[in-house]
Amino acid sequence: MNFELQTTSDLARAGKIFTDHGEIETPMFMPVGTQGSVKTLSNDNLESAGAEIILSNTYHLYLRPGTLLLEKFGGLHKFMSWTKPILTDSGGYQVFSLSDIRKIYDEGVEFVSHHDGSKHFFTPAKVIDIQRSIGSDIMMVLDECTPFPSDEKYIKKSLELTLKWAKESKERFENNKSLYNYKQQLFGIVQGGVYKNLRIESANKLIELKFDGYAVGGLAIGEPAEIMYEILDYTIPNLPKEKVRYVMGVGTPENLIECISRGVDIFDCVLPTRNARNGQLFTRFGKVNIRNAKYFDDNNPIDKSCKCYVCQNHSRAYLRHLFNTKEILGLHLATIHNISYYLCVIKEARNAILKNEYASWKKETVSTLQTIINGEN
Amino acid sequence: MNFELQTTSDLARAGKIFTDHGEIETPMFMPVGTQGSVKTLSNDNLESAGAEIILSNTYHLYLRPGTLLLEKFGGLHKFMSWTKPILTDSGGYQVFSLSDIRKIYDEGVEFVSHHDGSKHFFTPAKVIDIQRSIGSDIMMVLDECTPFPSDEKYIKKSLELTLKWAKESKERFENNKSLYNYKQQLFGIVQGGVYKNLRIESANKLIELKFDGYAVGGLAIGEPAEIMYEILDYTIPNLPKEKVRYVMGVGTPENLIECISRGVDIFDCVLPTRNARNGQLFTRFGKVNIRNAKYFDDNNPIDKSCKCYVCQNHSRAYLRHLFNTKEILGLHLATIHNISYYLCVIKEARNAILKNEYASWKKETVSTLQTIINGEN
Numbered sequence A, B: 001m002n003f004e005l006q007t008t009s010d011l012a013r014a015g016k017i018f019t020d021h022g023e024i025e026t027p028m029f030m031p032v033g034t035q036g037s038v039k040t041l042s043n044d045n046l047e048s049a050g051a052e053i054i055l056s057n058t059y060h061l062y063l064r065p066g067t068l069l070l071e072k073f074g075g076l077h078k079f080m081s082w083t084k085p086i087l088t089d090s091g092g093y094q095v096f097s098l099s100d101i102r103k104i105y106d107e108g109v110e111f112v113s114h115h116d117g118s119k120h121f122f123t124p125a126k127v128i129d130i131q132r133s134i135g136s137d138i139m140m141v142l143d144e145c146t147p148f149p150s151d152e153k154y155i156k157k158s159l160e161l162t163l164k165w166a167k168e169s170k171e172r173f174e175n176n177k178s179l180y181n182y183k184q185q186l187f188g189i190v191q192g193g194v195y196k197n198l199r200i201e202s203a204n205k206l207i208e209l210k211f212d213g214y215a216v217g218g219l220a221i222g223e224p225a226e227i228m229y230e231i232l233d234y235t236i237p238n239l240p241k242e243k244v245r246y247v248m249g250v251g252t253p254e255n256l257i258e259c260i261s262r263g264v265d266i267f268d269c270v271l272p273t274r275n276a277r278n279g280q281l282f283t284r285f286g287k288v289n290i291r292n293a294k295y296f297d298d299n300n301p302i303d304k305s306c307k308c309y310v311c312q313n314h315s316r317a318y319l320r321h322l323f324n325t326k327e328i329l330g331l332h333l334a335t336i337h338n339i340s341y342y343l344c345v346i347k348e349a350r351n352a353i354l355k356n357e358y359a360s361w362k363k364e365t366v367s368t369l370q371t372i373i374n375g376e377n
Helices: A043-049 A058-063 A067-073 A076-080 A092-098 A124-134 A152-175 A196-208 A225-238 A253-261 A271-277 A309-313 A316-324 A328-354 A358-368 B043-049 B058-063 B067-073 B076-080 B092-098 B124-134 B152-175 B196-208 B225-238 B253-260 B271-277 B309-313 B316-324 B328-354 B358-369
Strands: A003-009 A012-019 A022-026 A028-030 A054-057 A086-089 A102-104 A109-112 A119-122 A138-140 A185-190 A213-216 A244-247 A266-268 A280-283 A286-289 B003-009 B012-019 B022-026 B028-030 B054-057 B086-089 B102-104 B109-112 B119-122 B138-140 B185-190 B213-216 B244-247 B266-268 B280-283 B286-289
Touching: A003 A328, A012 A244, A012 A253, A012 A328, A022 A028, A028 A328, A043 A328, A054 A058, A058 A067, A058 A086, A058 A092, A058 A124, A067 A076, A067 A124, A076 A086, A076 B316, A086 A092, A086 A124, A086 A266, A092 A109, A119 A124, A124 A138, A124 A152, A152 A185, A152 A196, A185 A196, A196 A213, A196 A225, A213 A225, A225 A253, A253 A328, A253 A358, A271 A280, A271 A328, A280 A328, A309 A328, A316 A328, A316 B076, A328 A358, A328 B328, B003 B328, B012 B244, B012 B328, B022 B028, B028 B328, B043 B328, B054 B058, B058 B067, B058 B086, B058 B092, B058 B124, B067 B076, B067 B124, B076 B086, B086 B092, B086 B124, B086 B266, B092 B109, B119 B124, B124 B138, B124 B152, B152 B185, B152 B196, B185 B196, B196 B213, B196 B225, B213 B225, B225 B253, B253 B328, B253 B358, B271 B280, B271 B328, B280 B328, B309 B328, B316 B328, B328 B358
Parallel strands: A028 A266, A054 A086, A086 A138, A138 A185, A185 A213, A213 A244, A244 A266, B028 B266, B054 B086, B086 B138, B138 B185, B185 B213, B213 B244, B244 B266
Antiparallel strands: A003 A012, A012 A022, A102 A109, A109 A119, A280 A286, B003 B012, B012 B022, B102 B109, B109 B119, B280 B286
């Protein structure tokens, strides 16, 4: 058993994921460390912020530093000196979003490296092998991430391929072993676009393959939030209660809160790290664009109620000065805050579920998130 | 009394500087935080590395964020939340190095901002006033930093102006007060180029003005190290034993070690921070250019004997990967290491002086610094 469902509050779930690198309390947000580094943050910063797991990326790590080096170091944990769990995305999304030239075959996908133009071929089995070299605690299957919008015929055809690949991934996973002295888990990915019948078919066929957990993919790729929630409304109830549910690439704090109320357990997203580097700070009162002139002499912390290192030590005016003078410290501090804030919200969500007060907590929290937007801050 | 000379080892000195923000054990190296931030480092990082004082810059802070904002916050300490001592350079060097258009008058220097082309005029008194707004524990007088090489006639004329400005600085300093509830000190700056008679004249005239400490300026501006040491050989003995001696803008670890043996107490330099961002790491075995392909799979820390966060947690291969993939974390970790290493060397120097073993420590340390250069690493 790799997951324990502790309690529910309506559809929202509090649980625990077990890995050989430690437990993860859910709901949980995974900071994104694409290339073996959560941008601007040291491992100490991540632990202080409350990170229990990070996400890294198969496509990027395969290209740099490469699997040979990762194997030589005994996997990504040792290479980057991160002792807690790691989940790796399969690289499917990156093959489709970063590579200008790619061609899909039944056997896999051919693509050209966005670094040096070199040609590569990912099969479902090869992606498992790469993740064996990485040694991630949770591995993801290779899938085709279809764009939004796509017509039903295209999505149906893509789904067949993705399901074939899922089966091949599971077979490879069962027929080879972890390279290191700990267990790895494998999650399947539900696709099917905006089509209920296809999403349900995808879920059912993946369940037959018995994965350790189930992700919902192909979300947050440009569709309105309401459509994403609708997809979750009919997809999530078709996933087994006793397994982890992961919504990939989502989202804003409000998105997370809405998804949790639909029974999602884990998340990853580049928003807190990427937006930090653009000077956009998340707070419980909404977003603060720290470059804004109105923060010039603002002696308040980013968020008065935040317990992070930055809010305990620095003013908005100082942060704005760092961005204004292009000091790298600004990017670093903004990222510490955003990741701390995300992990704090998710912890509060978990506590609300444990108290069976999720609905009222959600209502109050989402309403407060509108404060700055409504100009009350 | 703002300085206590504890002991000497030949000419090398161990002492303590007293400020209202705490004591500084000397010899000491001051990390450079030009714009109110030591590039890429949080205050926590600085304290962990052993920083007891940082240097900031009058020219830069005057332009951004400006004195009005600094006064509103109660000075730079509060603005950047740094509770230990701060020394500010007068901005003379920046006026001469950063501004394309500047004109020197008897009254001061007119210059154009390197940011927006706006025109400004610094007088010695104004530079004192700006440092009152900043609230630095140690303030520096405005001086003309003459280029190397310059002929004796030019240096002599410049020195007269610099001495006139020093006098005006001291007068202003005595006739106005700290804006905040703590004391500030004022240091004079010995100039005189490579001319012994002018250096000695400069020192003697500054001593008559009774500054709290004495800097030697106009060094490390392109002259060979041997000339710098020669200047210190005849300048330092002319400075009062009971006052702090500060060599500005110096240098490599070897430069520091040589200067300490000539009786210098404090230093500042951008080398550890700037070179870190270029991937050049200082170690006790010499410089490591971490981008070098030979570190690709090197599982050793940057410096095995270093106790810093980076050397305790990360390999050269991981650092190289971060630089190779342009991860900001690479700049951050490299800076932590370089600053930690500088502060560690200076601490070792102090310990050697306290044990009256400076000469033998210096010989051994400088010899080990050649290891990588000689290819033994």
